[in-house]
Amino acid sequence: MNATRRTKSINPLQLSRIAFYLLVAVTAGGAGICYVSLKNTQHTLGQRVRETERQLREYRARNQDYATRITSLSSRMALQRKLESGFIAMIPVQATSIARLTPPEVATDDGVLRTASTSTNPLPRP
Amino acid sequence: MRWNAHSRIIIAAATIGLIFTGFSARLIHLGVNQHAEYSALAASKNSIRQTLRAKRGLISDRNGEILAENMPVATAFADGTHIENPEAVARVAAPFLEMDPEVLRKKIAGAVERQDRYVVLRHEVPAEFTFELTRAMEKAGLRGIYFNADSVRVHPNGSMLCHVVGFLNHERRGVQGIELSMEEYLRGQDGFRHIERDRKGREIVVYRGQEREPRDGLNVQLTIDMGLQAIVEEELDNAFKELKPDNAVAVMVNPKTGEVLAMATRPAFEPDALGDATPEQMKNRAIIDMVEPGSTFKIVVAAAALNEGIVDTETLINCEGGRFAYGGRILRDHHGYGMMTVHNILMKSSNIGSAKLALKMGDETFYEYVKRFGFGERTGIELPGEIAGLVHPPARWDKLTITRMPMGHAVAVTPLQIVMAMSVIANGGKLMAPHIIKSLSDSSGKVIQEFKPTVVREVVNPQTAAIVSRALVDVVSPKGTAILAKVDGFQVAGKTGTAEKVNPAGGYYDGKYVVSFVGYMPAEDPAFVCLVLVDNPSIPSHLNYGGLVSAPIFSRIAERAARYLDIQPVMRAEPVTEVAANQSERSTTTR
Numbered sequence: 001m002n003a004t005r006r007t008k009s010i011n012p013l014q015l016s017r018i019a020f021y022l023l024v025a026v027t028a029g030g031a032g033i034c035y036v037s038l039k040n041t042q043h044t045l046g047q048r049v050r051e052t053e054r055q056l057r058e059y060r061a062r063n064q065d066y067a068t069r070i071t072s073l074s075s076r077m078a079l080q081r082k083l084e085s086g087f088i089a090m091i092p093v094q095a096t097s098i099a100r101l102t103p104p105e106v107a108t109d110d111g112v113l114r115t116a117s118t119s120t121n122p123l124p125r126p
Numbered sequence: 127m128r129w130n131a132h133s134r135i136i137i138a139a140a141t142i143g144l145i146f147t148g149f150s151a152r153l154i155h156l157g158v159n160q161h162a163e164y165s166a167l168a169a170s171k172n173s174i175r176q177t178l179r180a181k182r183g184l185i186s187d188r189n190g191e192i193l194a195e196n197m198p199v200a201t202a203f204a205d206g207t208h209i210e211n212p213e214a215v216a217r218v219a220a221p222f223l224e225m226d227p228e229v230l231r232k233k234i235a236g237a238v239e240r241q242d243r244y245v246v247l248r249h250e251v252p253a254e255f256t257f258e259l260t261r262a263m264e265k266a267g268l269r270g271i272y273f274n275a276d277s278v279r280v281h282p283n284g285s286m287l288c289h290v291v292g293f294l295n296h297e298r299r300g301v302q303g304i305e306l307s308m309e310e311y312l313r314g315q316d317g318f319r320h321i322e323r324d325r326k327g328r329e330i331v332v333y334r335g336q337e338r339e340p341r342d343g344l345n346v347q348l349t350i351d352m353g354l355q356a357i358v359e360e361e362l363d364n365a366f367k368e369l370k371p372d373n374a375v376a377v378m379v380n381p382k383t384g385e386v387l388a389m390a391t392r393p394a395f396e397p398d399a400l401g402d403a404t405p406e407q408m409k410n411r412a413i414i415d416m417v418e419p420g421s422t423f424k425i426v427v428a429a430a431a432l433n434e435g436i437v438d439t440e441t442l443i444n445c446e447g448g449r450f451a452y453g454g455r456i457l458r459d460h461h462g463y464g465m466m467t468v469h470n471i472l473m474k475s476s477n478i479g480s481a482k483l484a485l486k487m488g489d490e491t492f493y494e495y496v497k498r499f500g501f502g503e504r505t506g507i508e509l510p511g512e513i514a515g516l517v518h519p520p521a522r523w524d525k526l527t528i529t530r531m532p533m534g535h536a537v538a539v540t541p542l543q544i545v546m547a548m549s550v551i552a553n554g555g556k557l558m559a560p561h562i563i564k565s566l567s568d569s570s571g572k573v574i575q576e577f578k579p580t581v582v583r584e585v586v587n588p589q590t591a592a593i594v595s596r597a598l599v600d601v602v603s604p605k606g607t608a609i610l611a612k613v614d615g616f617q618v619a620g621k622t623g624t625a626e627k628v629n630p631a632g633g634y635y636d637g638k639y640v641v642s643f644v645g646y647m648p649a650e651d652p653a654f655v656c657l658v659l660v661d662n663p664s665i666p667s668h669l670n671y672g673g674l675v676s677a678p679i680f681s682r683i684a685e686r687a688a689r690y691l692d693i694q695p696v697m698r699a700e701p702v703t704e705v706a707a708n709q710s711e712r713s714t715t716t717r
Contacts, residue, residue, distance in 0.1 A: 046331030061198040061253040061275070068197040068280055075282035076191070076356055 172322045173335075179275055180314030181569065183343030185291055185304055187352040188385075188564055193291050194305070197280045198253040200273035204245045206237030208327050209270030218266050222259035223248045234270070247271065250278055269327055279305075285394045287355055289410035290348070290509065290562065293397045302408060304346060304562070306510045311566055314343030344574060347564045349385035354378055354654075357686045358388040362658075365679050366392040369663035375411045375541045376683065378656040381549035381646060383579040384558030386507070387654055413505075413512040416538035417640045417659070420625030420672065421475045421607075423534030425551055428468050429594045430495035431483040433586040437468055439593055443479045445471070450478040453525040457481055472597035473606045475622065481529035489520035489528055496531070498585045499547040500557055501539050507560045515539040534625055541642075545657045548621070548644045551598065552652040555591040557582040595619055599649045602677075611645055611677035613685045615695025619652075620645020620680065622672030627662055638662045643676035647684045653693055656683055 072078060082088045129137075156164065185194040202223055209215055216231035223230065225248060237245035256273045263271060279294050292303020299313070300306035320335030358376045366374050371392075378388040391411045395403035409415065431437045448462030459476050471479030484492045496502065502517030516538035518527070523536075530536040542560060550557045559580040566575045586594075598619035602611045608622045620643055627638035642659040646652040658676040665675065688695070 042332050043330075049331050050329055057275070058257050061257075064196065064198045064277075065253050068195055071192050071195060072280065072282045076352060077283045077286060080356075 172324075174321060174323065176319045176321050177274075178317035178319060178338075178340045179277070180316050180340035181342040182277065182279070182298070182314065183308075183312040183345045183569075185312075185346050185348065187348050187350045187355070189351065189353075190347070191352045192282055193287060193348070193350075193352075194279055194281050196277035198275065198277050199250040200253060200256045200275050201249050202247040202251050202256070202259075202271060202273055204234050204237045204242075204247055205270050205272060205327065206234075206240060206242045206245065209234060209238050209268075211268070212238050214266065215263075215268050215270055218262050218268060219247075219259055219271055222255045222262065223251060224255075250276070272327075279397075281397045283352070284398070285396050286359055287350060287352070287390070288394050288397050289391045289408070289412075290350065290389050291397065292510075293400060302511075303410065303509065304348065307508050308346050308563070312343040312346060315341040317341070342569045344566045344568055345571075346566060349380075349387065349562050349564045350389070351387045353690050354687055355388040355390065357690060358656075358683055359390045361679055361683045361686075362390050362392050365658075365660065369660060369665060369675065371663040372661045373411055373415075374661065375415070375659045376657065376679075377412050377541055377545045378654050378683075378687070379545050379549055379560060381552035381558065381652050381655045384546075384549070384560045385564070385579070386560055386562045388656075389562070410509065410511070412541045413507065413509055414540070416513060416515050416540055417661070418537065418625040418628055419534040419539050419544050420623030420640065420642065421477075421534055422544055422548070422621045422623035422642055422644050422672075423537065423539075424472060424475065424480045424532060425594055425598070425621055426496055426499050426501075426547065427480050427483045427487070427492065427532035428472050428597070429499075429551065429586045429590055430492060431487055432468060432593055433495075433590040434487060434491060436486050437483065439467060439469065442467060443471060443482050445476050445478045445482075448478070450481065450529075452481070452485075452529050455526060457529055469593070469597040469600070472594065472621070473600040473603075475601075475607050477533045480532035484528050484532040489523060492528065492531070493517075493520050495585070496537070498557070498583060499550060500582070501537065501543055501547065505540075505542055505546055505560045507542065508563045512542075513540060515543055534623060538628075541657055541659050544623075544642070544644050544659075545655055548646065548657070549655045550585045551591050551594050552619070552646040552655050553591075554588040555584055555586040557585050595649060598645070602645065607671075608643055608645070608673045608677040610673060611643055611680045611684075613647060613681055613688060615697055616647050616684070616688060616693070617649040617697060618645055618647045618681075618684065619649040620677075622677060623659075624670070624672045635662075637667055639667075639670045641670060641672040641675045643672050643680045645680055645684070647688065648693060648696065650696075653691055654684075654687060656680055656687075658683070 079088070083090065182196055184192055184196075186192050202219075204215075212231055212234040216227050216234050219225075220227040220230050230247065233245060233247060236242070251273070259271065260273075263269060277298075279298075281288070281291065288303075290303050292300055292305035292307075294305055295301045300309040305312065317338045317340035319337040321329045322333040322335075324330050358378060362374055362376050365371075374392045376388065376390045377386065379386050389410075389412050391409065393407045395407040432439075437443070442465040445459060445463035445466050447464060448459040450457045457478055459474075459478050461474070463470075463474060463476050463479070466474065466476060466479050468479075468483070470476075471483070487495075496517055502515055504512045504514050506512075518536075523531075527536045546557065546560055559582050561577050561580075563577050565573050565577065567573045598621055599617055600606050601622070602608045602618040602620050608620055611618055611620050611622075623640075623642040623644070625640050626634040627640050629635050640659065640661050641663065642657060644655065644657040646655040658679045660675050660679075663670060663675050669675070
């Protein structure tokens with residue numbers, strides 16, 4: 001009799017309701033996990049953006065630094081210093097190597113006519 | 127009283143409800159009433175407004191040769207709130223900041239003690255060191271030293287063209303030269319970005335706020351040709367060493383366009399070592415110094431008289447044998463000349479002839495031509511500090527002014543004004559506006575603005591200019607006063623000037639002269655006009671003439687410039703012996 005009474009008091013499993021709540025829980029949990037995952041992804045991407053920007057800044061700065069050094073080392077003053085120290089030398093261009101659109105007049109009688117040249121300046125200095 | 131289950135539940139629920147109501151009330155109070163206060167507190171701890179520096183524009187010459195550019199550096203600073211172990215941080219950072227570890231430690235420890243968030247450790251740290259230090263700090267698990275990106279201006283050519291390019295102050299603002307006059311264009315506009323940082327001081331990228339990209343400054347291209355500038359400066363340097371003057375100036379201009387091709391002043395300074403420079407060395411005397419021009423001014427009176435039809439090429443002027451009494455004073459020539467044409471007055475540089483031309487013309491007309499040639503007003507060149515010179519109106523002239531001004535006395539002009547006046551003759555009578563900026567372009571190289579040549583006015587007609595030009599060619603001949611300005615293979619036109627140096631206290635210095643030569647070449651189709659002005663050269667008085675001091679410097683500059691510009695010679699060179707003979711004869715006659 002007791003057994004009969006116990007059997008009567010047991011509630012039947014309401015599977016549909018359990019399934020519903022499980023679904024809600026899974027959906028809510030999934031949404032939460034997705035949210036956290038997205039936030040993490042966003043954060044990771046942010047870190048990568050920051051790192052890439054840092055690298056870009058570094059490359060730009062290095063590039064600028066090297067460009068400045070190249071300019072300084074190849075400047076007119078630097079070349080002049082190298083020329084004076086004998087590190088580099090200037091080789092005169094042969095007349096035969098110069099192509100002129102309007103050929104210069106050729107000296108006639110005394111051969112004095114020439115392109116201006118500092119080395120042949122005949123004028124005495126005061 | 128007995129508590130039954132129902133009342134106990136009600137009391138418990140009410141208590142819990144009250145507690146949560148209290149919490150809610152507090153939350154509302156914090157979130158609404160004290161929102162601003164706590165937001166500001168959070169922002170001050172985590173949010174910063176990051177400045178994104180704009181790059182200052184470059185300055186280059188007409189061929190793209192860089193004259194001033196930026197080198198990336200950074201200002202290193204310590205954030206005391208992020209540092210836990212000052213000793214460890216100082217040990218890692220000291221080699222990269224090139225500082226004594228103990229000094230650095232003390233600085234950092236001070237920042238930590240005061241919880242100071244910005245203590246500058248060192249300015250102008252090379253960019254390379256900042257990257258290496260950041261890595262070293264990360265590797266050691268340390269934080270608290272950060273960098274503000276910055277840049278310093280460097281001048282690859284040192285002191286060359288220093289007066290024109292100028293320099294910046296410690297706030298990176300131009301204070302002289304193009305750096306000052308073009309500051310607005312060169313500077314650009316800094317950007318900004320609002321960012322939030324995490325507990326470790328790293329930026330949280332997802333919380334980036336408002337942002338504005340920096341706008342880099344425009345690049346300025348000058349009309350200066352560094353090839354010609356180098357020639358001019360080298361010759362001026364040689365002259366400065368040899369003659370030891372107070373100062374020297376050379377200016378070269380394209381008379382057809384008004385473009386300044388070269389501009390140099392001595393003494394000069396090193397723009398990357400400003401601490402060693404004196405104010406006198408920093409003056410661009412081509413535009414801020416005024417001198418009495420001397421005989422170079424005679425082109426004004428000659429051109430004016432011809433243009434007004436007061437005289438023609440045949441008119442003879444009595445030069446009184448070298449002594450002319452006027453206004454109770456005697457005006458002298460260096461030689462006694464008789465009747466001379468305008469051509470010969472210019473060629474021989476006769477003071478009396480010039481004075482008589484001005485007298486024929488009258489005060490007002492002469493004054494008008496002085497102004498038309500550009501004297502007494504700023505040329506408007508894009509350089510700061512230009513002065514107008516000093517030309518008094520006829521109402522303020524005394525009786526002698528009309529005879530003194532034609533020979534370049536009683537008037538004060540800048541070297542640039544002299545060059546532009548000579549450019550009028552070289553350019554067929556038209557006065558061009560001198561300019562030194564060729565174009566402005568953005569960082570991608572796109573030209574934003576190009577500066578075109580501007581005709582200010584037609585001062586004299588082309589026929590007058592041609593007549594004066596022929597006379598100026600003869601000035602640079604064995605008959606004239608400036609044979610030493612001659613350049614083989616070319617016709618050179620020009621005029622010498624020798625003036626006593628004005629004493630600012632009044633009167634003139636005894637035995638001190640400002641000697642000059644301004645000329646152009648080739649005379650038939652001028653490629654450039656060049657002035658060489660030497661202030662008080664240390665040479666004997668009998669040699670202190672424009673024709674003897676400045677003319678040879680001009681010759682050397684013009685000769686090298688012709689070769690540089692590949693100008694074809696058109697004349698047969700005069701044999702050396704003839705030139706030398708003429709020179710020895712002239713050395714005691716020119717002024």
